[in-house]
Amino acid sequence: MGRSPCCDKIGLKKGPWTPEEDEKLLAHIEEHGHGSWRALPSKAGLQRCGKSCRLRWTNYLRPDIKRGKFSLQEEQTIIQLHALLGNRWSAIATHLSRRTDNEIKNYWNTHLKKRLAKMGIDPVTHKATNGALIGTEDVKSAKAAASLSHMAQWESARLEAEGRLARESKMRTATPTSVHAQPTNPPDSTASQRLGMLHAWQGAKLDLESPTSTLTFIGSNSTMVPTKETTSLGMSESNSTMWNQRSDELEGEENEWKFISKQQVQGLEGKERGGEIIGCAEPWFPGMVSVAAGLTDMLLDGSSVHDTSECWGESSNGQAEHSSQVSGDGECSNYWSGILGMVNSELPSQPPTLL
């Protein structure tokens, strides 16, 4: 495959963009749309390659970009999605409206990764670094971990599809004259179409439950919870203690997390049931925020929050459920069960809607 030269061979400018260049690019896209990125630089009078222009636009100039500090919920979402998807920043960005994949990637690498490592969590595997899965539970844990991995693959594929749809819908709606008016993930009919498609996809996903999956579920569609088999993912007592100790050592931001998460758990019960998920612009599945809160509790302090709010999963019909159903023994300081809860809570709340 012949790869056409980009910036290197034809003496185009590289490096930081000047305000003048930004202005040119912005003006051109506002007037004409970006069309072909390759052709854009010459049309816009820029000595840059198309790729550089695209990057500058998508990561910096796009009017629907939110810049600045990440909110606590955004941080939580990133951590959880990363646990599911790994370094698939574009897929993660799909669910953090107005944040770019590049920004999320940078934030992960410079902040979140270190923070998790500091707390004794492997930022790659999201497991406690020194033997979270130990003792006689080993085999069962490995099985359950495999199941989780399998579910993550499903989820990954689903997100991919959703991301693609999101991009397509963006392309459809992006007109030269309405650049500023187009949010990244407009809550319009396109979005609902997408959701319908996703519901259909999810329905299929249930039907096609892979033979390799060892996960089993009990209950109806509305209250799908993993059986006890999955709970073996839980941290050992000693690790849980370690977790809490670690979190005790952390100050500042981490305590802020703890504080907010408590508020979330208490406050979201009502709001989320109403179908609105605050702070998450793209409610990709119900219950996400409450699980996020629970997970943050796990990350930061397994005990202090539970006395009042405990852990909340949520059934897909919007009703909060006590996580003891999920964890079996009510143990909330279980990082993976939170993620499992996320996966489970996104099971379809309504019959598949075919387009």
Place this chain on the structure above:
DNA sequence: AAGCCTCGCAACCGCGCAGAT
């Protein structure tokens, strides 16, 4: 004050995929 180090972020690079020819 100067030099060094660390951190955060914008931008670059190379690769893979998908559609077009």
Place this chain on the structure above:
DNA sequence: AATCTGCGCGGTTGCGAGGCT
């Protein structure tokens, strides 16, 4: 079927700012 083209993604780099010695 083979090749070309355009685009997007994820990893990496380079640079400026701020902190430390």
